[in-house]
Amino acid sequence: MRRVVLNNALNDVLQDLLEEGVQLLGEHLVLVLSAILIASAIAIPAGLFLASSPRARRWALGFASVGQTIPSLALFGFLIPIPFVGGIGPHTAILALVIYALLPILRNTVTGILGVDPVVRDSAVAMGMTRAQILRMVELPLAAPTIIAGLRIATVTTIGTATIAAAIGAGGLGVFIFRGIASVDKLQILAGAIPAALLALAADGALGWLEKRFSR
């Protein structure tokens, strides 16, 4: 009789974890996708522009690098008191995640564009292609594998860093991890860590596949 009761109790715990887990996974995905989309929207056009300006490049890459060096929890903390963008909750976390995602995407976009064979670029100019045509038809397609690699790195690290967002009330899988640490509950920790790891592996695989497709 006692075994049955214990089993039921275990089932309940797992069920609760599953329900909450799905919700937290959803929150986690929102954090990651928002951050990556915003970071890409900033870093990819910036990278395209910077490819033609060595001086501006040094400044921009320097700024993004400094952003990387700030410990994540500290960055989340710094941003809280700032009006409008600060405060406890997902939007502060997303801002911090965007700052972290900038460098890999920016650097890879610049590297990708600069890596286009100068003979090919010269040839494109000599054929009478406009700057826009060269960008669209030659530089972007040839830089695509490198840019996607940058997105891959940014996405995988953002999935990991987003677990810390829970510390400032932004939700996500980190909620399980922090709660598990606080109550010394290994199951909770795993309930957060394993899905996050699987999510990172899946993103790495999917974007890696995309990278290869463009490398034909």
Add this chain to the structure above:
Amino acid sequence: MSAVEFHDVHFRIGDRIILNGLTLSIEPGETLVLLGRSGSGKTTALRLINGMILPSSGEIRVDGKTTVEWDRVRLRRGIGYVIQEGGLFPHFTVERNIGLVPRLENWPEGKVVARVTTLLNSVSLSGGDFARRLPRELSGGQRQRVGVARALAADPKILLFDEPFGALDPVTRLDLQREFLRLRAEFGKTSVFVTHDVQEAMKLATRIALLHEGNLAFIGAPAAFEVSPHPEARAFLDVLHEARRAQ
């Protein structure tokens, strides 16, 4: 009217003088070979024609208009350009590479496809599935043929060649030189051909323009070149005679 005119063209990079007052005319339909040593200014002269660079002083007139006045995109669409390394787009098939300028010029798709097929035949790349291949799947000689086809695609009035056969083995080079002469007979374009190979110059030129340290040392038909007294011409003729003697 001449196809291309150089009027006292100077080109400098910093303190280095590359072209020192070049004046010449290129007539429609002729093949002017720019012959000279490395660093003599021949590639620079070529690239001044399609506005890839602009002169430090003097002017280059194409079809009556100076390269500064021309909308350079339009100028280049009307000039075919073949370079040593080919410069084919590695991510485009042969078909897309050749059809590039016609498509930029909004030719109807059917016309582009027909043109590509015609040109592949003209450069002896018919048969098989050349059209669908990527440049990396082609040999050096095949890539250069595609490069020539691409230059001809939009039916430009002028063709520029920058040592196009320099990186090829001698057998393929001879093959392509013959191809060039055949295409000239077929299409009759004005061609400006840069080379440092005096044999190639003698074979292909209707006129040879010898450049030496940025100056024009000689300009005239191959027959006149052979008896030119200019020291630089003599230097090249020595090479020619050595080669002939070895045969």
